[in-house]
Amino acid sequence: MTTDTVGGVWTYALELCRALAEAEVQVDLATMGEPVTAMQAEAAREVPGLRLHESTYRLEWMDDPWEDVRASGDWLLALEDRLAPDVIHLNGYAHGALPWRVPSVVVAHSCVLSWWEAVLGTPAPARYARYRREVRRGLRAVDRVVAPSAAMLASLERHYGPLPSSCVIPNARRAEAFFAAPKERFVLAAGRLWDEAKNLAALEAVASRLSCPVRVAGETRHPGGGKVARARNTEPLGQLSPEALAGWMSRAAIYALPVRYEPFGLSALEAALSGCALVLGDIPSLREVWADAAVFVHPDDLEGLARELRGLLDAASRRERMAARARARALTLNPRRMAEDYLRLYATLWARPVRPEAGLALGAP
Structure with missing residues (x-):
């Protein structure tokens, strides 16, 4: 599972990891963005079986992030080789286009284009053209797109076109x-x-x-x-x-x-x-x-x-x-229910063969 260390994505990821641990599912959590704080590291240590893999690669919504997005993609693929997970759970978009060997899920927590539209009332400027392209590529490559609300799913489809397969799983807190x-x-x-x-x-x-x-x-x-x-x-x-x-x-x-x-x-x-x-x-x-x-x-x-x-x-x-x-x-809106929904989703993906054409090269035209 990947996660941003800033704001609600970290909170969501740790809550889900904790609930999955109670179901005897082990998670390897790969962090990007800001360094993990001492308080976050302590919270992660309290989750049974959770293994933290830390990095400070820039995230796709940051300014001029694409060299870091490419490098973090290489890092994530190396982690997949070493850890041999059953499923890839991504909390960002661009890495959905990587050539994963196991089923992959992208969870949509936010989006620059929908933020711009809702907050500033205009389409995002031309400088986000590559962001739009990379997000669309990631969304179309994964096995399932998840959002915490139907409104967020509708926003993704409005900005990036039809999604291959999607569902709503609400967030939760203990x-x-x-x-x-x-x-x-x-x-x-x-x-x-x-x-x-x-x-x-x-x-x-x-x-x-x-x-x-x-x-x-x-x-x-x-x-x-x-x-x-x-x-x-x-x-x-x-x-x-x-x-x-x-x-x-x-x-x-x-x-x-x-x-x-x-x-x-x-x-x-x-x-x-x-x-x-x-x-x-x-x-x-x-x-x-x-x-x-x-x-x-x-x-x-x-x-x-x-x-x-x-x-x-x-x-x-x-x-x-x-x-x-x-x-x-x-x-x-409790963690047990959230974890059960994700486990049902993972199980459906395990039951289907991985598409060899799913992964696309990051940064391709």
Whole structure:
């Protein structure tokens, strides 16, 4: 299994590895991107049988990554030779085009083209032409494409054309990692403050209209070195450990995620498990995941966001009812169910012969 070490992909991968280990499936996890932190390495060591293979190759969505993508492809093929896995589970696209000897799966967590469309309202610029080409090649070469929501699958087909074979397997989180403490009167949000998709500027804009603090956890600086504007109306908590963030979620009355783009939304799932009422961006993927278990507001509707937050803050019985609905829904999105879905998928792929023509050379015209 491959993984990015930044953000939700790492969380998803480790959660799945842990659930697969409980089913006596051994995973070799190959990391790319940023170096594995001491905290991540410790979390990986706690998963029975998990073997970590570390690298810092640049990822396909980064600037000018293609020499690293080629080199990391060679590294992954060498790992396949040495480890002889039963299945290749990729959490990125381009490496789907490698000449794997066993069945391969690509899981779609995000996509530059769909991000650009949803957040900036225009097609991605010409500089992403190669990204589009490499992603399309990877998607068409694998045995199965998986996404955490039907909305994300539809987005892939819109941008890259028909998929060979696909399915939806929702993400999951362990309920026991989260808890609900006595709730306090504040609104919590979490995410990369520099990522326009998170739309945390909307909370900054309405915070002064609320009768309680709005607290925001997450990175304040872009990895490339750019800075975000200092918060005036919200209270920044900085980048927190998973345990510290869970502590804040346990106390928050409301979790707000007014996003413009989010293929699934792991942080909303964590907040729901922590007993928070959810106020979410009204986008197809979050509607699909949460249905009537959240309050939805269009990402551009600041008046609506302020109104819904005030309404939940002032109506304790409604807030508690929405929190209970969210937690009930969250409990169905559990790691055991996720692992069972993946194991059924792997089993169907093991039963079919590997297509010798599946692998294509990375970077071919």
